[in-house]
Amino acid sequence: MSRWKISVDKNLCICSAMCVAIAPDRFVLDERQRSGPVEAEIDPDDEVRDAAASCPSEAISLVDAGTGQPVDLD
Amino acid sequence: MTVDSSPVKFTPALPGKPVPEIATISGGRPVFRGELPDGRIVWLVSGYENVRQMIIDQRFSRALAVAPGQARQGFEMFAAGSINGMDPPEHTRLRKLVASAFTARRVEALRPRVAGIVSELIGAMAARSQPADLVAGFSLPLPAQVICEMLGVPAADTGQFHAWSDTIIGDWQRDSGEIMTALAELYGYFGALIETKRAQPADDLMSALIAARDDSDRLSEQELTVMCCTLLIGGHETTANQINLSLLLLLDHPGEVATLRADPGLIPRAVEELLRCTRLGGLPPTRVTTEDVQIGGVTIPAGEQVIPLYGTANRDPSVFSDPDRFDVTRDAASHLSFGAGVHHCLGAQLARVELQEAFRGLMGRLPGLRLAVPASELEFKPGMAIHSLRELPVLWDQP
Numbered sequence: 383m384s385r386w387k388i389s390v391d392k393n394l395c396i397c398s399a400m401c402v403a404i405a406p407d408r409f410v411l412d413e414r415q416r417s418g419p420v421e422a423e424i425d426p427d428d429e430v431r432d433a434a435a436s437c438p439s440e441a442i443s444l445v446d447a448g449t450g451q452p453v454d455l456d
Numbered sequence: 457m458t459v460d461s462s463p464v465k466f467t468p469a470l471p472g473k474p475v476p477e478i479a480t481i482s483g484g485r486p487v488f489r490g491e492l493p494d495g496r497i498v499w500l501v502s503g504y505e506n507v508r509q510m511i512i513d514q515r516f517s518r519a520l521a522v523a524p525g526q527a528r529q530g531f532e533m534f535a536a537g538s539i540n541g542m543d544p545p546e547h548t549r550l551r552k553l554v555a556s557a558f559t560a561r562r563v564e565a566l567r568p569r570v571a572g573i574v575s576e577l578i579g580a581m582a583a584r585s586q587p588a589d590l591v592a593g594f595s596l597p598l599p600a601q602v603i604c605e606m607l608g609v610p611a612a613d614t615g616q617f618h619a620w621s622d623t624i625i626g627d628w629q630r631d632s633g634e635i636m637t638a639l640a641e642l643y644g645y646f647g648a649l650i651e652t653k654r655a656q657p658a659d660d661l662m663s664a665l666i667a668a669r670d671d672s673d674r675l676s677e678q679e680l681t682v683m684c685c686t687l688l689i690g691g692h693e694t695t696a697n698q699i700n701l702s703l704l705l706l707l708d709h710p711g712e713v714a715t716l717r718a719d720p721g722l723i724p725r726a727v728e729e730l731l732r733c734t735r736l737g738g739l740p741p742t743r744v745t746t747e748d749v750q751i752g753g754v755t756i757p758a759g760e761q762v763i764p765l766y767g768t769a770n771r772d773p774s775v776f777s778d779p780d781r782f783d784v785t786r787d788a789a790s791h792l793s794f795g796a797g798v799h800h801c802l803g804a805q806l807a808r809v810e811l812q813e814a815f816r817g818l819m820g821r822l823p824g825l826r827l828a829v830p831a832s833e834l835e836f837k838p839g840m841a842i843h844s845l846r847e848l849p850v851l852w853d854q855p
Contacts, residue, residue, distance in 0.1 A: 397512040397797045400555055403548035415512040415797065436555040438800055455561070 384448040386426055388419040388434075394441035401433035401442060409433060423447055431455060463497050466490030468738045471836040471843035472704075475735065478502050478768050487752035498742065498761040504772035504792070506752040507764040512797035513749065516762055519543040520744035526761075533635055534624050535741065537678070538686040540799065547798055550675060550683060553668050554802065557606070557661050563805040566602070570809055573601050574817035582821070587828035590848040594818075595699035596692065599810055603691030606806075607684060608653060608660030617642065621689045625841045646684045661687070687803075693842050694736065695807050699814050700845045702730040704834075705782060706815075707827060712784045717819050726784035727811045732770045732791035733782050737842055740764055766792050824853035 388408070390401075395416045401409040402417065408430050409417050424430065434442040435455040444453040464482065469475045482488040482502065490500045501510045510516050522532050522541035535541035539550050556562065581593045588594075600618065604611045623630065623638035650666060657663040662684055668674045675683070706713055706726075716726055740763055747758045756762060769792045771779040776788065794801035801807070818825060827834075828849035837844040 396800050398800045399544070399548070399798050400552070403544065403552060432556070435561075436552065436559065438555065438559060438802070438804065440560050 384426075384446050385423050386430065386453055387423050387445045387447045388430060389422065389443045390417045390419060391441045391443070392416045392418070394439045396439045396441075398438050400436050400438065404433040404436060405429035417441070426453075463489040463491040466498075466500060467493050469735075471735075471738075472831070472834065475767055478765060485752075485754075487754045487756070492739070496761060498763050499756050500763055500765055501751060502765045502768035503752065504769040504775045507766060507769035507792055508796055509751060510743070510762065510764050511792070511795055511799070513751075514543060514798070515746045515749050516743035517543050517746050518741065518743055518799065519546075520746065520759075521742040521761065523744075526742075526744070532741070533632065534639060534685075534689070537682045539683070539802075540686065540690075540741070544798060550679060551798070551802065553665060553674060554661070554683065554687065557664070558802050558804075558806055560805040563809050566606070566806070567809050567813065569605070570598075570602055570813045571816070573598055574813045575821075578817050578821050587849040587851050590703070590850050591696070591700065591845055592847070595703075595814070595848070596696040598699070598814060599692040599695035599807075602806070602810060603688055606661050606691075607687055608658050608662045609649065609688065613645075617645065617688060618692070620645075621693055622837070622844075625689060625693055630839065642685050642689075643681050646681045646688075650680060650684070690801075691803055691806070693844060695803075695810050697842055697844050698731070698734065698736055698807065698811060700848050701734040701736060701843060702727075702811065702815070703818065703825075703848070703850075704827075704831060705730060705734055707825070708831070709782055712782060713819070715784055716815070720816060720820065722784055723812050723815050723819075724808070725787065725789075727808060727815065728788040728791060729782065729784050729786050730811070731793040732776070732788040734793075735767055735843065736793070738839075740766055766795075822850075822852040823855070824851075826851055 397411070397415040399411060399415070399417070402411060405427070408420055408424065408427065410420050411417055430444065431453065434444045444455070445451060446453060466481065482500070486503045486506050487499060487501050489497060491497055501507055518541050522536040532541070539547050542550070577594045577597055581588045596618065597614065600614045601611050604614065620638045620642040624635055624642070650662065653662050654666050654670070657666065665675070665680055665683060669677065669680050716722055742761045742763050745756050745758050745760050745762060749756050770776070773779050775790065776786070794804040828851045834848065835846045837846055
């Protein structure tokens with residue numbers, strides 16, 4: 383199964399911490415409360431998908447590491 | 457650093473009146489103590505970085521600010537049971553349940569329906585005699601209809617729940633007994649509606665929340681009721697008056713109106729600038745420090761009430777050049793009008809879509825749109841929570 387690449391656009395992040403709440407093992411806040419991934423490449427994980435889908439500013443990008451295509455968030 | 461002086465008198469400007477120059481009041485201190493008209497002594501935080509730091513730092517607690525024993529006015533009594541008055545992890549557990557319904561992606565899918573409601577409302581106004589009251593005919597029914605459809609509330613009940621919402625958040629000087637009565641009635645209304653939906657679920661947000669309660673026990677019955685009320689109340693008075701205040705600001709700047717009419721592609725950008733420049737509320741919700749916190753060069757002790765001055769953030773010259781100039785072509789998207797951090801406005805993306813479609817409709821279909829009375833004669837409802845216009849009489853050129 384293909385792996386996923388997670389990235390967070392810190393310029394879009396509004397520090398809602400929703401991702402950390404939904405997937406606490408996958409996201410971490412920096413000293414300015416902005417989110418970033420714990421690991422940039424992971425096995426597919428429904429919690430991460432939920433976190434990306436629930437980010438109010440859509441700052442989380444999730445792509446298939448093999449194809450580079452965005453992961454379907456629905 | 458010690459607190460070197462007694463609190464300065466701090467009176468929030470009335471709606472439609474100029475905002476006092478904070479630097480003058482505070483003697484140039486970005487974080488200072490103020491005495492409010494109700495006698496409360498609070499810390500006031502100004503400037504973009506300080507305000508932003510404060511509202512994302514969870515040591516500034518909303519739960520403590522609405523806890524029993526704190527002076528609570530109007531909206532705060534309602535906030536006490538809602539996500540607005542909670543801290544993580546309680547806040548997170550509840551907000552997670554609704555967050556995905558309000559993302560930009562999900563809200564974008566509602567845009568055609570929002571545009572359709574805009575079109576219907578403008579059509580209905582145009583079919584009647586002028587002047588028209590934009591509040592009753594457009595700015596209030598638009599967001600009310602949208603949030604009703606999202607939640608699954610019968611739009612026919614709009615008048616009733618608007619009266620409750622008006623009592624609860626419209627006027628902080630109102631007798632607290634009246635506010636509690638309105639709250640009890642609103643909770644009763646939703647309690648009954650939840651039972652109806654429970655028996656006959658539909659494809660709406662209220663049914664989804666009921667399923668989250670009944671299928672996986674992710675929230676209590678009380679939390680379910682309060683969440684529905686929060687979404688309904690949060691979803692319409694705010695947007696309605698953001699439309700009103702935005703239009704007032706625009707009409708005061710005919711050159712900017714001409715720019716927008718010439719290039720409707722600027723509307724999303726103009727909406728951000730309107731959000732930056734208008735002042736929708738009076739005094740923002742208070743937070744209380746959970747421990748001593750350093751901010752803006754001072755230490756605020758634990759247990760103190762603190763209020764962020766969003767207007768000073770949105771007009772901070774280090775972030776927005778020539779900040780007092782209203783410019784619809786400016787990139788103003790980093791304004792803090794929706795807040796930031798865990799309490800960032802849940803409905804921000806929905807409000808953006810509603811505002812964009814509202815102004816696309818008003819600019820596109822009502823040429824020569826203008827006030828029917830001098831701006832100085834417009835009346836705001838009393839209170840400090842939301843700057844809420846009673847009426848907004850407008851005229852436009854008949855095609």
